[in-house]
Amino acid sequence: MSGTVRRTSDDHGSRLGNVLSGIAVAVGCVLFLGGFAWGAMLYLPYTVPTDSMSPTVPAGDRVLAERIDGSEVRRGDVVVFEEKIWGNVPMVKRVVGVGGDTVACCDAEDRLTVNGEPVEEPYLRGEKASYTDFSTEVAKDKLFLLGDERRTSVDSRSHLQDAGQGTVPLSAVRARVEGIAWPAGHWGILERPAGFAELPGGISVQGPLKLIVWSVVAGAALILGGAAYGPVAKLAGRRRGKDRSVAVA
CATH class of the missing domain: 2.10.109.10 (Umud Fragment, subunit A)
Known part of the structure; x- marks a missing residue:
């Protein structure tokens, strides 16, 4: 019974993590692309x-x-x-x-x-x-x-x-x-x-250049963080699985 409860809890945590990571990527894309678009509209590059x-x-x-x-x-x-x-x-x-x-x-x-x-x-x-x-x-x-x-x-x-x-x-x-x-x-x-x-x-x-730069940097961080959640969560899951196998043995 305890093993069943643990798997259900893990599944719930995984689904919540996937939702949050998806939101982070979406918000990151808005900030990142929005920052670039805002900057392109207001600023010109010169050498x-x-x-x-x-x-x-x-x-x-x-x-x-x-x-x-x-x-x-x-x-x-x-x-x-x-x-x-x-x-x-x-x-x-x-x-x-x-x-x-x-x-x-x-x-x-x-x-x-x-x-x-x-x-x-x-x-x-x-x-x-x-x-x-x-x-x-x-x-x-x-x-x-x-x-x-x-x-x-x-x-x-x-x-x-x-x-x-x-x-x-x-x-x-x-x-x-x-x-x-x-x-x-x-x-x-x-x-x-x-x-x-x-x-x-x-x-x-x-x-607003400082604000634009922070928007782009924050957006990039959220995109990378959200995208990294999946691989990190899978790796953590495999480690927990190995730990349970050792405990059962």
Whole structure:
């Protein structure tokens, strides 16, 4: 009699385990595929071709950039844009001035100033904010952009003598860089620079990239865990069967 009860209990546990593993796989598929679909809808991949954004984004790194409208851009954002006067190819630079700003460099401590206020830029890692002095007013609906590698970057400073005084129209912005996807050693989310936070308009809100990544990772874990239940349960069942045989003997 006791053997019959044990088998019934084992069968019930096995059926429950199969149901739970099936649910785990189903939920995992939703999270995994949903995360990828969400990411594909919101983000675009780009490869940074030069060192102009080093050390923040080294040359050759693959980045994920959130599709945005130019009106959503804030100071400190790293954006992807295309502008005819810059070669009409996707370029990646950091926004340091928006319409109405006076951007200048450098103050007595070699810092960039926006509307007379010095801006701390830790991503420069102790380098001067610019190795050429400049001062310019940014027209309405325009952006002033610099690379993080201020020694060699070809950016708004290089176009100061053009009609737009180095600025780029908001309409030229295609996306805002949220994180580095490849190589794995560089993977990470780009943090918003606090140095621009106190200026009017503040800094932009982080996109949903972290949530998307966690959705994909959690989904993959549930799929693998649910799929592994069957083989693990069978192996455990065989071991219990062997233990019973030894006990009966």
